[in-house]
Amino acid sequence: MGCFGMKLPYEWLEEIISLSIERIVVVNHEGIIVYIDSGYCEFLGMSYEEAIGRPAQDVIMNTRMHIVAKTGKKELEDLQPINGSVMIANRYPIVINGELVGALGTVMFPDPDNLRHFKNKMNNLMEELNFYKNKAINELKSKYTFEDLVGKSPLFAAAKRMGEKVAGSDSSILITGESGTGKELFAHAIHHSSMRSHFPFVPVNCASIPESLFESEFFGYDEGAFTGAVKGGKEGFFKVADKGTIFLDEIGEMPLSMQSKLLRALQEKEIQPVGGQKAIPVDVRIIAATNRDLIQMVEDGSFRQDLYYRLNVINIELPPLRKRKEDIELIAKSLLHKLERKFYRNGTAISPEAIEKLAAHKWPGNVRELENVLERAINVVDGSEIQVSHLPLYIADQEVKRGDQDSNDSIAHKSSAAVVELLKDTIEKAEKKAILHALHVTDGNKLEAAKLLGIGKTKFYDKCKVFGI
Template sequence: MKGKLNNIPSEWLEEIINLAAECMVVIDREGKILYLNAAYCEFLRVTAENAIGQPVQDVIENTRMHIVVKTGKAEVASIHPINGSEMIANRYPLVVNGETVGAVGTVMFRNPQEWVDYSRKIQPILEELNYYKTKFEKELYSKYHFGDLIGESPGFLAAKRLAERVSDSHSAVLLLGDSGTGKELFAHSIHQTSSRRYAPFMRVNCGSIPEHLFESEIFGYEEGSFTGAKKGGKKGKFELANGGTIFLDEIGDLPLQMQIKLLRVLQEKEIERVGGRSPIPIDVRVIAATHRNLEDMVQEGLFRQDLYYRLNVIKIDIPALKNRKEDIVPISNMLLRKLEKKFHRKNLQLSEKVIFNLQRHSWPGNIRELENVLERAVNILDGTAILPEHLPLYLQQDKETENRSFDSISVHHSAPLHNQPFRSLKETVAEAEKNAILQALFSSDGNKAEAAKLLGIGKTSLYDKCKLHKI
């Protein structure tokens, strides 16, 4: 090291020290100043000639440099009152051949304003890091438990009890139910109650990843395995979930080629990265979910029978909301509590007429649709009670129809049919079709692909019908 320093001209060394630390002082074991750089001299308003050789406490107000020499203990990021302000200083003992020969001090920030300015520069970086940290944690860990699954209907309670009973098993679970019934909440709760709860919970939507990227996303890839592969490679979802649980949502949308690879993972309990040379053993519990009828898909050759049996070790059927009408009110109350926090509201409640109207609706979008309906109502609500006029149009129409039978039964029974307005079958069917499309679009937040699934028709057919009905 000495030989290397000898290569540096002496006049350079002072400039290097000034650049490396704005303010620096060096003292000997007696506490006398051996060196005070130009920046520190300017800050203290002294000259180096007058300072060198003086006791450090006579030159630097409130210094602790002479104490550090005696204790041999460093003081890092220490607040130092000086010149009517406060600076942040570092003090280190100088140890040569095992003996404390002096001390060196540097100033990080000469006053609070410098620290504030520095904080302003670094704060956006810290916020960005915190954002990605939070996002990573949310992505890897479950956030729901069985207490979040609301309902007392027999079918729902049976599904919930079965899920709780098998939560600590290592066997695969297959969750079946319509879109919006809460399959993901069940998956979260199963993981959260299991012995794997402190390990990762990885979620994968099999229908949202393009087929050409699916293998690299699920199984990862090695460096240089394809153009654009990042340095060092990348772990796939199964590797990230090792020791924990992987939730394969919309498993019915998994391409056939990927079904073969997934089957091998379940059988061999190992994965192989794209471009990898050797398999990687994994310990992952699989929870799969779908709104499709996998048995029909097996018969049609769209889903592998062997994979179906591997996934269908523990099957849990989650009932649709239309089959658990008694749960609509408690679920609505739970959703309103969430909306109160989101919109900073208090004491939100459903009117009796709205409860009646919600309970008679068929809810093709299930709990997701109910949540959308309530959020819309809260957005346009002035008071605390949700009334029929706060509901979407298709629910208001349902209410008006029901009122004619609920509030005016005697009139309906006494009025002859020929006195009621008559509409052709074509007009009646067209209006029903339009209302069904509007309802599906609302339930899917305007997503026409999802709306087409709810209606059981193709996306092209939906576009044609929207054009026909001027939607």
């Protein structure tokens, strides 16, 4: 005790150290063990006498005590495998009177309780790490919220309410609807307002994954699973999406063989990486989407019925745009606002007549088609208001029907106010028709067409541009 200059009796120190959950070793400047506690000796399977006075490297596997005794730099929470157990090691230089005289090492024993505690801590750390890693990968975040889903029509509002209601549950959701109705947007919004929002949102386009890669893409593979496998293996979508959401887009395009493998993973709630020894439990929420009629596909035998039921726990059906015409103006304005940012515009408006034309169209491509039409319009508009003439002919040319059963009252009302068309619109329409006819006659030859119409080629080209021909 005297040599350490301590005031406590040596036996006290021994007892204190043995009560602590850490085991302790002390080396001198040369890395020779000058103290080691009895619990540590027991773990190493040697007596105190056998350990003392020997270089640390000869006694403790993977030790760095001799290094810390030389560098004077502490090393904290290092993972150190000793005799088949991974220990948590801390190494501190010992400086007495300003002089580096040796090092103190502590290791935590893999006592079941400690280990569990530490494992939890490690798991949390890993989770946190993954969380930030995933946060950094923008792709894995949901990009839209329910606020981004524009629309007040009853059908759409009902779908939105449903989405909001079920976001908090873990049940699978199947979003159906025609192309461009906003299925992907919905999936983002659901994930965003779920408890899983801090974990990844992993969109997977089922149509674009070759059958041969299905398993490695979805379940990942272990290092060396096959030639060409990336070192360190690869995490599959399920692993990447752990605790988050997988969005299985275009699920109707998935071949039957893949459907079986997917179903198995969903049922077992675990995956087997290619070349992996053991199954890994996964915790993901599934949102699937399709514009196909899955019920019909189940009847045809091209979609597994059991998978259908597993995915279709909650169904959200998105209405086509033609069934929510009252939303068209709202959506158009919101899309214009979005497009303005893209094209560095400001204050672009859209005329009531143009809105009327938009409302009369059937929109087979739904909101995506509307977005394209408006992008084109914003490119050709000269002033700040989009007019009918800035719309593509197939939209500009259609009759605005009164009492169209699909259109809602407010639009119908506006239509009746415009029973008499402006002369300028009538003339434009006639001009367009004449140009199209001339082009038809000349098989698309513009110079010929201009000649037939008796106008100059510059004027002809100008008009074509305005009418979007």
